[in-house]
Amino acid sequence: MNRNELKRLAQKYLAGEASAEEKAQLNQWYDAVDQGWLEKVDTKMPESEEEVKERIFENLKSKGFLNTMPIEEAPHKKRHFSRSLMFRITSAAAVLALVFFGWQFAIDKFDLANGKMVNVPGNKIMELLLPDGSKVWLSSGSVFKYPKQFNKANRTVELIDGRAFFEVKHQKSQPFIVKTNSLNVVVLGTSFDVRAYKKEGSTKVSVVTGKVGITMKGPQEKETVMLLPKQQVVLSDIQNHLIKAKAPEIAVNDWCNSKLVFEQETLGNVFRVLEKKYKVKIVAEDPSLYEERISITLGDQHLSEIMYILGFTKHFKYHIANDRITIN
Structure with a gap:
């Protein structure tokens, strides 16, 4: 999508005239340019659309995405400066519209009386500040539900x-209390995954600090399993029972x-x-390699460095040519 088309679609979106297909184009562009962005959201106070736009606009500026500071121009360049400033403002509005549209895809207000539903896009990590001051990080593809305000009995x-x-x-x-499809997690104050x-x-469920209680869902009440730091439980849908074990050395919250x-x-x-x-x-070249398992944490290394680490660990050789890696 070229710059002119981007500006045209953004202006239509801001005016409320964008079609569903045009909105889909904007969202696709937003996801493409903003991969891996960790977005922080304060959910304590409900926000209007304008407040959300303003917050995201400031966030973009702080990350260096936008530069709206006017530059001093000589008197004979005033006219050029006005056109330049207008272009920058229009471009900022275009980017802001797209980011806000992406935000709308991520946060769906399913019922303002009860709370909110969060759908995290496939290439994002979202950090939420809950009404009680607790924090939650949501991985890509997660669906999370929370109330506008917690009741006095519990925070579910x-x-x-x-x-x-x-x-x-x-x-x-x-x-x-954290409810999942198969079990409930109960804590007073701790950090866990x-x-x-x-x-x-x-x-x-893996515990980093504090104590966590795990209870399986079902028609009959079952005993609570307690977890301490560096402990975890796994519940398989097939076996339908909790397996308690020591958490792996790898950091669960990296x-x-x-x-x-x-x-x-x-x-x-x-x-x-x-x-x-x-x-x-x-x-x-050997399909059986795909089934070998590995535990590893990778940062922002160059791809060649990552392949060297994997090759050294799993004992394979590889060849990189343009955008293709062949393992032999």
Whole structure:
């Protein structure tokens, strides 16, 4: 999409005249230029559309995406300066419109009387500040539900799908409860990770600090399993019972910092993530390599460095040519 087309669609969006197809184009562009952005959202106070736009606009400026500061011009260049300033303002409005549109895709107000539903786009990590001051980081593809205000008895939220890391503010008389499809997590004040992607067929809870109580859902009341730091439980949809174990040494919350964190993941899945991030194609001549598993945390290294690490760890050789990596 060229600049003129981008400005035209953004102006139509701001005027409320954009069609569903045009909005989809804007959202596609937004996701393409803003991959991996960690967005922070304060949910304590309800925001109007204008307040959301203003907040995101300031966020963009702080990250260096926009520059709206006027530049001193000589008197004979005043006319050129006006056109230049207008162009920059229009461009900023275009970007702001697109970012706000992306925000609307991420946050759906399903029922203002009860709370909000968050749908995190596939290439984002979102940080929420909940009404009680607790924080939650939501991984890409997560669906999360929380109330506008917590009641006096408890602080209940729901991780419908995906992964979340919680830093819960301690309140002795008001337990914090995380509901998932298969189990409930009860704490007073602690930090822990919940992984409950429906496609994986299992739910995992790992504790970083404090104490966490885990209770399986079901028609009959079941005993609560208590977890301490560096402990975790896994509930498989097939086995339908909790397996308690020591948490792996790998930091469970590294993904909150936009790192690539893999815990006993297949190389096939690791390659797919790298393909998407670095826009390459990775092909192994031996298909059995895709099924080998690895636990590793990757930051913003160059792709060649990552491939060296993987090759050294899993004992394979590779060749990089343009946008294709061949493993032999």
